[in-house]
């Protein structure tokens with residue numbers, strides 16, 4: 357980064373990471389690599405693994421490995437890939453400090469979703485995707501943003517029960533509707549998956565037990581659509597990019 361260094365650096369000099377901006381503002385630097393266990397790592401994953409790991413070490417911070425496995429439709433996770441990814445990240449020499457599996461934490465996400473909705477920091481949006489996109493790209497708020505927390509909570513419970521089906525409702529976190537990056541304007545935290553067969557907690561527990569079997573033999577109940585032979589659980593809601601610290 358620095359032109360002074362650039363002037364003296366030779367081809368054999370060790371490369372160092374550019375410093376991160378504003379690090380003084382934070383008590384600790386925490387990074388995470390968050391693969392979806394729907395496949396093994398590929399060459400494109402390496403950049404994220406190395407940068408996350410090396411920056412954490414550079415600032416004596418914390419490096420987290422987090423499995424994003426709460427999308428049963430588009431990124432259906434496969435049990436074998438959890439271990440394979442762990443093995444590959446270790447092989448790269450990037451030992452993590454903490455590991456989280458998002459599907460294990462869905463009850464926590466539900467709890468925080470309820471808190472955010474109840475306090476008016478989030479809302480349930482039932483806009484058509486194209487309609488919402490047009491509104492938010494023009495820097496305005498969708499009509500559902502101004503509803504009361506009680507209304508949002510009532511709809512949230514309908515999402516949980518399956519009364520609001522796939523594509524019919526999204527929980528959005530309130531942010532600046534004029535934020536320079538349109539992707540973070542009232543971003544979606546949960547959406548109905550339309551795959552409700554059992555209660556969320558029951559299905560999450562099934563997945564957790566399967567994941568943690570030590571003998572490598574996954575026995576799942578086949579009834580009620582709670583899971584299948586690959587150890588999948590159908591979660592009633594899909595959590596996206598939710599960070600709970």
Ligand SMILES: [Zn+2]
Nearest residue numbers: 481483498500
């Ligand atoms: Zn809306």
